[in-house]
Amino acid sequence: MRLSVRNVSWSAGSTRILRDVSLDVAQGEFLGIIGPNGSGKTSLLALLSGIRRPQIGEILLDGAPLAGFGRRTVARCIALVEQQAETTEHITARQAVELGRTPYLDALSPWSAVDATIVDAALQAVDMAHLADRFWHTLSGGERQRVHVARALAQEPKILLLDEPTNHLDIGHQIALLDLVRQQRLTVVAALHDLNHASMFCDRIAVLRGGTLLTIGAPQNVLTPSLISEVFGVDAVIEDHGAEGCAIRFRPDGAPCRPHRAT
Numbered sequence: 547m548r549l550s551v552r553n554v555s556w557s558a559g560s561t562r563i564l565r566d567v568s569l570d571v572a573q574g575e576f577l578g579i580i581g582p583n584g585s586g587k588t589s590l591l592a593l594l595s596g597i598r599r600p601q602i603g604e605i606l607l608d609g610a611p612l613a614g615f616g617r618r619t620v621a622r623c624i625a626l627v628e629q630q631a632e633t634t635e636h637i638t639a640r641q642a643v644e645l646g647r648t649p650y651l652d653a654l655s656p657w658s659a660v661d662a663t664i665v666d667a668a669l670q671a672v673d674m675a676h677l678a679d680r681f682w683h684t685l686s687g688g689e690r691q692r693v694h695v696a697r698a699l700a701q702e703p704k705i706l707l708l709d710e711p712t713n714h715l716d717i718g719h720q721i722a723l724l725d726l727v728r729q730q731r732l733t734v735v736a737a738l739h740d741l742n743h744a745s746m747f748c749d750r751i752a753v754l755r756g757g758t759l760l761t762i763g764a765p766q767n768v769l770t771p772s773l774i775s776e777v778f779g780v781d782a783v784i785e786d787h788g789a790e791g792c793a794i795r796f797r798p799d800g801a802p803c804r805p806h807r808a809t
């Protein structure tokens with residue numbers, strides 16, 4: 547499924563958070579969103595998921611306004627893994643993943659063996675099958691994060707929205723998760739802080755700064771030392787642009803921390 551963002555602005559109260567953002571995400575594309583803290587990545591994902599609506603502009607799903615679809619239809623199309631997803635203390639990992647099947651269940655189509663198979667596969671995919679019956683409060687941060695991703699996979703979405711999906715994960719599970727997501731061949735939009743991951747896994751990268759879209763393009767065109775310096779205020783050395791993406795090193799140079807501030 548295609549996602550289109552058309553001249554979208556969003557304000558929280560009187561504070562403008564996103565300003566005139568337009569972009570397209572092609573079917574099957576993996577789009578990374580990068581930008582400093584507070585640049586609007588989470589806000590944009592919330593608009594793309596339909597949990598928030600823009601005051602100006604619109605989000606289109608295969609060319610049709612997202613606002614025109616019912617909640618159940620949207621939930622069958624779009625899954626969002628939030629950055630600070632809520633936790634429910636009294637359920638197991640498996641029960642948390644089962645919540646992903648909610649959009650498909652009703653009186654006419656109750657829980658079935660097919661749903662159970664999908665849940666099992668999602669738990670397997672994120673390496674959580676062995677902990678499926680553990681209660682939520684006993685899971686580590688990384689294990690919880692993997693359960694959230696499994697819940698999203700169990701939703702069988704066409705579009706997967708991920709807000710810093712590698713949070714809490716060790717490096718092995720970070721790479722495994724991003725690889726898994728890429729293998730799904732879904733339309734993916736992921737807010738990422740690790741620029742090397744963005745380079746390795748994304749077809750294109752969108753850069754947000756101060757709520758506006760600064761640029762969007764292929765990793766090798768976007769991740770330049772000058773852009774990284776301009777946006778993040780750090781000096782970067784790009785070591786390689788191979789099939790596996792580039793390797794970005796950050797030069798300490800003894801420079802004081804000077805994060806970019808939107809003006």
Ligand SMILES: Nc1ncnc2c1ncn2[C@@H]1O[C@H](COP(=O)(O)OP(=O)(O)OP(=O)(O)O)[C@@H](O)[C@H]1O
Pocket residue numbers: 558559561563581582583584585586587588589590629
């Ligand atoms: N409901 C709200 N009310 C007021 N301000 C908000 C609200 N939601 C977001 N903001 C502000 O909007 C800006 C963008 O927030 P957002 O969470 O989208 O940024 P982000 O790029 O995801 O940041 P981070 O990298 O820290 O996760 C921030 O300055 C935030 O404080």
